[in-house]
Amino acid sequence: MIINLLLLIALTIGALWSVLKADLVKAAIALAVTSIILTILMFRFASPLAAVFELSVCAGLITVIFMSTISLTKYRTPQQEEVRQQSRDRRYAALPVLVIAAAGVLTLVGIPMNFALPQAAAVGDVRSVLWNERQLDLLGQMLVILAGFFGISVLFKSKVKAVGRAGAALVRGELPTTATVGDKSQTTVPEMAESRH
Amino acid sequence: MSGNTAQLIRVMAIFLPLLFLTGFYCVIVTRNLIRTLIGLEILTKGVTLLLVVAGYLTGRTAFSQACVITMIVLEAVVLAVAAGIIVNAFQHTDSLDTRDLENLKG
Secondary structure (H helix, E strand, O other): OHHHHHHHHHHHHHHHHHHHOOOHHHHHHHHHHHHHHHHHHHHHOOOHHHHHHHHHHHHHHHHHHHHHHHHOOOOOOHHHHHHHHHHHHHHHOHHHHHHHHHHHHHHHHOOOOOOOOOOOOOOOOHHHHHHHHOHHHHHHHHHHHHHHHHHHHHHOHHHHHHHHHHHHHHHOOOOOOHHHHOOOOOOOHHHHHHHHO | OOHHHHHHHHHHHHHHHHHHHHHHHHHHHOOEHHHHHHHHHHHHHHHHHHHHHHHHHHOOHHHHHHHHHHHHHHHHHHHHHHHHHHHHHHHHHOOOEHHHOOOOOO
16 A cells, blocks of 8 residues: 555645646657556556557657657747746646645545445456447547548648649649648749858 | 445545546646646546546446557557657647747637
């Protein structure tokens, strides 16, 4: 019980750290550490398969997604950073106080314990539950993954198509217009020619 | 209910709301799109822990693990699509601030 308590305290501190850290990269790393602590807790609560999923997906894949997203966005200038930091300190100052106050209130008040837990069921195999009893869940997961694939393809499709249309117009000897390019951020041929010189 | 079980429920009743509070606070207060996702992730971790503990206390660890695996898959896909939306929004507005997303403002 002591170990569980220490792990739960570490989990809460990890979550607070990931929220309060101003640098997004460090916040993402703190989130990964929180996932690792949650994995250990899941192993202790007799859920090894879910723990492995949590470690590989949440501590691994999701951290990579966060790092990729952060790397595709620019850093602020030092002046912007200073202004942002002051505003940020004001907004996030209340969180540690709120968490400590909530912990105190919950410890003192507690929850009513006059309920009975259902009878412990026979321990089954996760694989048989997932493939035999939760087939709709599996179908839902496949559909969500497919939807996610198409969603991401659509999000990044316009830029590739726009560049292709501009290139085709150039081959025909036409100057690509905004309509051809389809995106105001795309450069036109005269601008491209200027930038080459 | 045994003493250990009651003790575990009392401890979880303290720490799970703290996790939810941290996640909600982050989502509500932040103006950064990426940090909103971090808040969402913390909320999901709270729900994951709740499911695991519920399975442990009732003896239905197989069922709770199946639910957790489903939730982790959905969480990963939602995060990937949300990250794509954020990158796309950044390419259009050159900012991660939610206050700069005002093209549809009435």
